[in-house]
Every structure is written in structure tokens, then in C-alpha cells.
Amino acid sequence: MNLAQFPTESIWLAGAGIFLLGILIGVVFSRVPGRNLRLLHALFRILTWPVRRIGLLGRTARTVRGVRNVAVSGGASVSILERKTEIERAIFLQRAGLEAAGGVVGLDEDQIRDLEQKSKDLEDAYIVTSKGFLYDRIFVAPSYTPSWVEDGLAPHVVERFAHEADGFFNGQVDLNANAGALYEENDGAHTIYMFGKSDLAAYNLIDKTRKTVNENALKLIVSFLACILTAFGVVLFATKASTASIFVLAAAAGLMALSAFAYKNMQEHSIRSLGKFMTLYVGYISDHFREAAGKAKSVHVGVEKDAAVLSARAQVWNKTMVWTAFRSFFIETFLRNQLYQIRRNSEYYRLFSDFMIVATPIAVALGHYLGAYDIAAYASGTGYAVAFGAAFLVVFYVLLVRMRVITAELDLQDWRGFDTLRLGEKMDEVVGKYVEEIGYWKQRFDR
Numbered sequence: 001m002n003l004a005q006f007p008t009e010s011i012w013l014a015g016a017g018i019f020l021l022g023i024l025i026g027v028v029f030s031r032v033p034g035r036n037l038r039l040l041h042a043l044f045r046i047l048t049w050p051v052r053r054i055g056l057l058g059r060t061a062r063t064v065r066g067v068r069n070v071a072v073s074g075g076a077s078v079s080i081l082e083r084k085t086e087i088e089r090a091i092f093l094q095r096a097g098l099e100a101a102g103g104v105v106g107l108d109e110d111q112i113r114d115l116e117q118k119s120k121d122l123e124d125a126y127i128v129t130s131k132g133f134l135y136d137r138i139f140v141a142p143s144y145t146p147s148w149v150e151d152g153l154a155p156h157v158v159e160r161f162a163h164e165a166d167g168f169f170n171g172q173v174d175l176n177a178n179a180g181a182l183y184e185e186n187d188g189a190h191t192i193y194m195f196g197k198s199d200l201a202a203y204n205l206i207d208k209t210r211k212t213v214n215e216n217a218l219k220l221i222v223s224f225l226a227c228i229l230t231a232f233g234v235v236l237f238a239t240k241a242s243t244a245s246i247f248v249l250a251a252a253a254g255l256m257a258l259s260a261f262a263y264k265n266m267q268e269h270s271i272r273s274l275g276k277f278m279t280l281y282v283g284y285i286s287d288h289f290r291e292a293a294g295k296a297k298s299v300h301v302g303v304e305k306d307a308a309v310l311s312a313r314a315q316v317w318n319k320t321m322v323w324t325a326f327r328s329f330f331i332e333t334f335l336r337n338q339l340y341q342i343r344r345n346s347e348y349y350r351l352f353s354d355f356m357i358v359a360t361p362i363a364v365a366l367g368h369y370l371g372a373y374d375i376a377a378y379a380s381g382t383g384y385a386v387a388f389g390a391a392f393l394v395v396f397y398v399l400l401v402r403m404r405v406i407t408a409e410l411d412l413q414d415w416r417g418f419d420t421l422r423l424g425e426k427m428d429e430v431v432g433k434y435v436e437e438i439g440y441w442k443q444r445f446d447r
Helices: 008-029 034-047 058-065 077-081 086-095 109-126 155-169 183-239 243-297 307-369 383-404 423-446
Strands: 127-131 136-140
Touching (some): 086 183, 127 183, 136 183, 136 243, 155 183, 155 307, 183 243, 243 383, 243 423, 307 423
Antiparallel strands (some): 127 136
């Protein structure tokens, strides 16, 4: 094909369209998980090779590479853990009993693969990903909740809580973060490093649900685009302005409606399953908190007279009470983090699909202008009906994508969450009780 046969303005118009499409793709996919970062970096280096040769983009190339997390700074483990997002990496390290920084260096590739397989086997026993024709859903077995969470504040549980509370309240804030990852990934991973030893089950399930919900949203967008673009292509190049075109557009609308119905059904199942688990899990934490608060207020009750023993009990129960409330707070904060990612990613998918829908009539007009086909041939007979059907399909798409994608979110519902614990009031009650006892005995002795 000789470009000289096309008008100059047409070539400039096509070039501008390609440029705008490149900008949109860059906006949508520039913030991607770490597993895709290497591919984008390779494409970036290929496309910018001539410019980098003259030294203009060296700094940009180094920025795209990002900074590797300290936790994966050793040997063969890097190639495996770099394929994970920051949250996935944090979950893996906590499940393996490793700390956030430097703990992976001593593991070889076989050991990491063995830990990954054990983690997968454990999750498959409790978290079932049910695959439908197009969409997936998450189902959580009730036994997924750790047994020690259901046991209440047994002596071994209290000892564990006190130890982990010491680690949290006396811990240092880690100022290091992976500059090549999203902020919310770094923030979520930091939360898991703080509370993963106690609440890893909740964090893992929330993250898996978020990934399933977002993957379904992406599949929905792709299915909509496939239906619309295929229908337009068939109408333009096969059925022309005939009665068959109306049936093609109607079939595309029917497939989109069916896809949206299946999407809504699977998303609701996943969200409902997560909601039931969170209601149960946060409820257990609430029970722990109320039991610890009651013990903290009644330390002085009983026959124990040793001041050192009473002081140690008061310290343990007061610390456990406050730390338990923090567990609930950070679980809900992590959930907020994941809900933001669901909405943000879904908006990116919708933005990309909207651009494709807007670009379709522009491409059709450009094809007519370049002489690929004659739009005027559609302006008679059933051509008006076909144009109306195409407009209806686009409007139908807008209604579906607005109603079915962005609503994929969770609410606190009736959870006994952090706001119901009334931590400030409980702390006042505990401290007030101790001060009342001190005041009472001071008055007795002053007499």
C-alpha cells in the first residue's frame, strides 16, 4: 500500500489517533502489578532505544525499573518472589514464618517452591475458587477461621497475644518501601507485616477476593468490547444494510445482557462469602476485646494480694485489650485499601473500554474517508434501522457498564467492627477503676 495515495490530512489524522491511543494505554496500564513490570520495561527499552542512545532517557529508564524490596534481596528467591505483588509477597513471608526484611536470603529456590505448594494446598482446602463459563467466584469454608481464634482467651492465647502486642507497640516503623510498586500495595503489605502473625487468614481472603472481583470486571469489559466490535465488523463488512444486520446487533445486545447477568451473580456470591467470613471473624475479635476489657477492670477482684502479680495481670490484660482493638481497626483499614483498588482498577477498565467505543465510530468515519467502504450506501432502506440499532447498542453498553462494574464493592453492614468496640470508653473505664481503688485505699489509710 502506497501512502502517497492518501491525502496528507488523512495521514496526520491517523497518526494523531494512534498517538492518543498510545497515551490512553499508557495511562491505564502504567500502574501495573510487579509481575507485569518487567514486560513493560522491556517494551519501553525497545521503543526508546534510539533516544536512550543519546542519553536523554537514562534516568527515566532507571525509574521504570524501580527499587527491589529489601525482603527479596537474595539469590534465586528474587526470581520467584518478584512475580508477586507486595501484598502477595507479605502474605507468603508471614505464612512461611519469615520477617519482612532479609528473611528470604537463606532460602533456596526449592525451599521457596515447597513453601508455595504447601500454602496453595492449605488454601485450596478452605478457599474454593468456583469457575463459571466466564467468571469466577470465591467460596470460603467456615473452618477457614483458625481454631485458636474461636477458642476465646485461653491461657495460651493470652500469652500469644501479649507477645505479639509487645512486638506491635514497641516495634519500629519501617521507612523502606518498594518504589516500583503502588502505594496501596506498600501500605497493605506493611499492615500484613504488623498483624500477619495473628490475622493472616483475613488479609489473605480479602486480597484473593479483590483479585477475583477485579478479574471478573476485566472479563466483563472484554466481553462487552468483543460483542460490540464483532457486531459492528459483521454489519460493515458482511451483512451490510440488511435485515440480518438488525439480528446481529440484537444478538450482541443479548450476549452482553447475559454476560452482565452472569457477572452480577458471581460477584454477589464472592462478596456475600467474604461478608459472612468477615462478620464471623471480626465478631470473634470483638468477643476477645470485651473479655479482655472485663478482665482488665477486675484484676483487683479475688484473693490475690501480691502487688507484683496484680501489676503483671493488669499490664497483660490492658495491653491485650488495646491491641485486640487495633487488630479490628487495621483489618477494616486493609479492607478499605482493597475496596479502593477494586474501584480504581474497575474505573481503569471502563475508561479503556469507553475510549474503544468512542474510537469505533471515528475509525468507521476514517475508513470511509480513506475509501475503504462507502457509508452512503447505508443511508437508504434498512440503513436507518441499522444506524438506530447501532446507537441503541452503544447506549445499552453505557447502561450496563455503569450499573454492573462500579458496584463491585463491600460495606461494613452489621459487623461488630472497630466503631462498636468503643475503645476510648473502655480505656476510661479501666483507668478509672484503678484510680477509684487507689483513692479508696488512700482515704482508708488517711483516716
